[in-house]
Each structure stands twice: as structure tokens, then as C-alpha cells.
Amino acid sequence: MDQMANYIWIIPAAPLLGFMINAGVSFFYGADAPAGLKKLSALLSPAVILVSFFIGLGIFLEMLGHGESERAVSQNLYTWIKAGTLEANATLYLDQLSIVFVLIITGVGFLIHLYSTGYMDHDRSMIRYFAYLNLFTFAMLILVMADNILLLFVGWEGVGLCSYLLIGFWFAVPKYASAGMKAFIVNRIGDFGFIIGFFMLFWGVFHYSGTTNIAFDSLKSVVGSLPGWYLTTISLLFFFGATGKSAQIPLYVWLPDAMAGPTPVSALIHAATMVTAGVYMIARMSFIFIATPFTLTVISIVAALTAFVAATIAITQNDIKKVLAYSTVSQLGYMFLAIGSGAFTAGVFHVMTHAFFKALLFLGAGSVILSAHHEQNILLMGGLRKKIPVTFITFFIGTLAIAGIPGLSGFFSKDEILWKVYSTPNEFFPELPLFLWLTGLITAGITSFYMFRLLFLTFFGKFRGDDEEAYEEVHESPLTMTIPLMILAVLSAVSGYIGLPESLGGQNLIHKWLAPVLALKEEPVVNHEMESHLMNLSILVSFAGAFMAYVLYILKPATPGVIAKTFAPIYKLLYGKYFVDEIYEAVIVAPLLKIRLMLNTFDHKIIDAFVNLTAVVTKAISRLHGIFDRVFVDGAVNNVATFTQYQAGIMRNLQNGSMNRYLYYIVGSFIMIYVFIRIL
């Protein structure tokens, strides 16, 4: 038994190996590696992820064979930091929560790697791309397998770095490069909160309970001794960190811009895995969050706002990837909504289903973009369903799933969240759950609407591109791209059934699987009747959204323009994304630049003046030193020389070249020596 547990280390090591090989080749050859090596890289990179996936699967199967409390496995690799009594180990830890993430990361990650081999086939820097992608997978696995906060932070920063590298992958285009920087900087703002949070946690844990063990298991048992306000501050800071990585208000602005990267990257990092790191982190530390109802309330409100705001923006966007990006922000809002209600299992469930259908949608979008010769504007598409049937069908399934059409995965996870939101009472505002639920419900309708709008504009109606030739040239993507689409489509359709709610006669397996390792609120009163009513309502809303999209974009394609004109201010507000970027520009960036100018002036006027003054003073002192040198030091040296010369002038007279004289000296000297010796 448990043989697989000894091989945990392979899970992160395999992608790391892939990264090192790819990076080495990429470093050695630059952009223009031989075609053979590219083929090898395209073979190796998905393969290493597949290895990790199978090891993860093996461990998962072994876990299934154990009782609830014996499922966690860990492996200590080495002691990483040892400072006083503080000890941070590089320990890999897998329990019911992290194995779910490992399987999502490696499973979806493998499919996206596979897809990338087709998508990036013609890119010069394909090997560099795979190096980054493997490194990302490694960092993400470290993040979810970390045994303590510090190691988690390594992964946390690692995925941030890879995200930056991949968003700016085509760095020759300044816009893309700056999108990468924007993502990195915005993430750093969140990370700042996160760092402060865990410094406070270290200090608090040490101060109040005397322990310095920072492993999650140990923290779980000691956080109870921390005072409430302190814990609330920590959890708020952690949540702030999560808003950066998981794109919540106020730090979501980087995610839509992150679409500058290659589309598979958007699918893997900015939809399926990295952005859910915040959800994972909070779920991992659920024992802190559950103890701080204030933070949970804040999370709920922020999450509901994010979900709603992002969904409304998505209605008006015309870039296929932008729509999906805002949809991702909105869906992340749902996950945090679940967390805010203390329903961590529902949140993780939605992470999983979202990973499937959002990866599917992004990969589908990538396939569309590639087929349409790098056209991303959905207004210039249309009627593509006949040309690219596989992409269309899979994209359609993804749309159904995210829109919450019953029977597909999105419906179950979203409904679970909505039900938990509705049924969990709030200590501070008794009416809040109702508002949150209502917001969630409306957002679900909007989601359904904008997703079907996207679907209809892209695949139905007539082609609206420049000319017929372009339409004729649209072609289905290669198998390496369509196979992942098909697999993800199947998963998007069926993965919901592992969370089948009890009100529909299911077992809610994922809830039972995760519940032992998460701190959960007390189960709300079971009311299957009410749950069914709410479920019917949300089904109705989903279909209403889809129907509205059908009416507006298929039956009467002229109406959207009329509506946009009638409600011009609202349309402009939404189309301009609430002008959040502009507001940040005006409120934060511009003042910062002003301060920069002020500091510049300060530098020039004060610091430079000071430096110059120092220079002048130094020069004056040097001049004095110079005089001293010339008069005293040089004087002494020269006088010694002069004196020696003077002496020599006297002495040279002795040596006049006359041999007789020398002989006299010799004889005289002998006599003098004799006399001298005698006298003494």
C-alpha cells in the first residue's frame, strides 16, 4: 500500500525537468532552433505533464482506498530555511483538497500543452514557450502541494512570474509587453498584502502560542489562540493578496489585458489554474477565514460586485478573448461568493467545473482565432459553424455549461453556490444573503446572455468579414487542437455529476470528499423544497438569457444597435469597462507620475545642489591639501635631495682621477686606522 506516496516528488519534478531541458535548448539556440528539436520539445513538454498526471491519479486512487482521516500523504524533501526555532521545510503535502487541484492542473494542463503543440506550431520561439509553460506548471504544483505558507508563497510568486513571461511572450509588440508588466505590477500590489499577512501570521502565532511551526497542519490547531481582530486583519490581507492573483475588485484590471498572451496561455493560466490560486489559498487556510466572519462578509460583497460588474462589461465587448476574460473574472466572483458564505467545497467544485469549461471555451476561441487568420473581433465573424464544426460543437457545449443550462457541469456548481449563498445566514446584515443571491442570479442570466451572444455572433448568421475569400479560407484546426477540445467538452458536460446535490437525489460526492480537510460552517438547515424552487428559478433565468440573445442576435440583428443608441450612456459605460482603467490612471498612476516629477525636481534642485556643494567644498579642501603638499611634503623631499647634492659636490672633489692621490689616501687611511686603533 501507499507505494505511490513515495513518488510525490515526481509530480513537480517532471515539469521542472521539462522546463530545464526546454530552457537549455532555448538558451542555446535562441529563437531559431532546428525543426527536429522543436518536434522533440513538442513531444517532451506534454509528456512530462502526463507523467505528473498519472502519478497524481495513482495517489488519488490510493486515497480512495483509505478512510477519511488517513488520506493525506506528505514527503519531506529537505529543510529549506532554518532560523532559530523557525523551520521551513520543502515538504510536499497532498490531501483531498490539493489532489483535486493537482489533477486539474496536470490534467487540464496536459490537454493545453497538447493543444499548444498545434497552436504554437509555427511560432519561432515555440521551445521558449514550452519552457515557460512547464515552469508554470511546476510553480503551480508547488503552490498547491506546499506544506507550509512559505513554500506556498514560492509557488505563488512563481506562477506570477510565468504569467508575466507568457503574457509578454510576444514582447516585440510593445502593447503586449506592457500588458505583461501591468499584470506583474498589479499582482505585486496584491502580493504585498499577502506578504504582510503572513508576516503578521508568523508573529501572531509565535507571540500568542509560542510555536514557530508554519506548516498548515500546525497552524490549524494554534490560530484559535490569536485574538479576533488580529486574525481578521490577517485574513483581510490574505484576501487582498487573493484579489490580485484571482482578479477580484479592485485588482482585476490585469486579467483582461492578460489576453495579450497566446490563447492556450489564457486558457491554462488566466482561466483554469493560476487565477484559482486565490481560491485554493483561502480554502487551504479556511480555518482562519471561518473564524473571521467579518472578512467573509467583505469577501461576499466584493465577490458579488466583481461577478456582476465583470458580467455587465462582458455584454458589450467585441473581442472574443476579452468577453471570455471578463467572463472569467465574473466566474471567479462566483467562487469567492461561495467562499464568502463559508461554502469552500462549493467554491472548489466551481473551480473544477470552471477549469473544464473555461479552458474549453478559451481553447475553442483559440481555434476560432487560428481558423479565422488571427481575427479576434466577433463582429467580423459569423457563420463559422459550417466551416469548423468540431470547434463549434465543443464551443457550444462549453457555452451551455457556463450558461448554467441544466445537465451540464456549470449548472451544478453554480447552483450549489447560489443555494449556499442563499441559505447561509450573515451575522452582520441579515438581508445580505438575499441580495447576494439576487446578484448571483442576475449575473447568471447576464452570463447566459453574453455567452450566447458570443456564440451566435461567432458561429451563426452570415459572415461579416471583409470578403468571401477570407471566409472560404477558414479551416478546421489540426487534430492536436481538436482532441483536447473534445475531451474538455466531455468533461464540461459530465463533471458536474460528482457534485450532484441531494435535492436532485445525488450524493454531492465532491462535498463529502473535501469536507474533512476544510473548516466549514455548520450545515444550514436542509430544505430541499426551497432548494428546488431556487434551482428552477435559476434555470429559468439561464434560459431567459439565452433566449434574449437568440432574439437580439439571430431573429432581429438590428435591435442591439438600437438598444445601444437608446441607452447610450449605459452602453458607453459598459463598453468603456466602467472606465476603471482610466480611473486608476487618473487616481493612482497620474499622481504617482506627478510625485515622480516632484521627486525629479527634488533630485535636481536639492540633492544635486547638495552633491555639487560637496564637490565644491572638496575642491577647496583639495586645493589646501595641494599647497601643503607642495610646500611641506615636496619641500622636505626636495631639501633632502638638495642637501645630498651639496654633500656630493664636496665629496666628489676627493675623486679626482689622480692615481697618486688615491695611493696617498690609502696610505693615509692605513696610518689613520693604525693611530685610531692605538688610541683606543
Added chain:
Amino acid sequence: MNFLFFEGISQNPNSYLILAIIIFCAGIFTVLTRKNIIGILLGIELMLNAGALNFIAFSFFRHESADYSGHVFAIFVIVLAAAEAVVALAILLAVYQQRRSVSTDDISDLKG
């Protein structure tokens, strides 16, 4: 001192020493006063022989019949003088060939 060979010579050591002094002083005088280098060399020879005479005299009057170290020294001095004369005359010839003169007045290039 009953050797037949030595009968008829002075048994007083002082007479030999006085002779040596006279020869030595003659040598010094010659060295100091001559301007001709050959003359100076002659003076040096005189001084060397005065020294050798002293060695013989002291050795002879030490009343130790088996010790001939003084005599050995005298022979060394003679050999030394011969060698010195060879070198000095060789230098002298070289100087003469170059300057056509053996006067010390003409050989004063080393003055400071």
C-alpha cells in the same frame, strides 16, 4: 742556531726587521712619488718583499725547528707578486696601446 750555513750572519732579529722597514719605506716612497706606473709597480714589489722578509725573520727566530709556515708564506708572496706583476703589466700594455702613455697624469678618467 748552530747550523753551519747560518754562521756569520746576524743573530739579532732586530737587524732583519730594521732592514725590512727600510725596504718597506723605500717601497712606499717609490709608490707615492712616482708618476710612471712601472715605477709604482716596482715600489709595490719592494713592499711585498719587505713583508716576505718579515715572515722569514719571525719564522726563523721562533726557535721551533719544525715549523716552516713563515717560509711557506714567503714563497706564496713571491708567487703572488709574480702573478700580480703579470696582470699589472698586461693592463699596463693595454693602457699604453690605447693612450701611448704610462703616466698617471694621463689616466684620470674616473674623476668624479
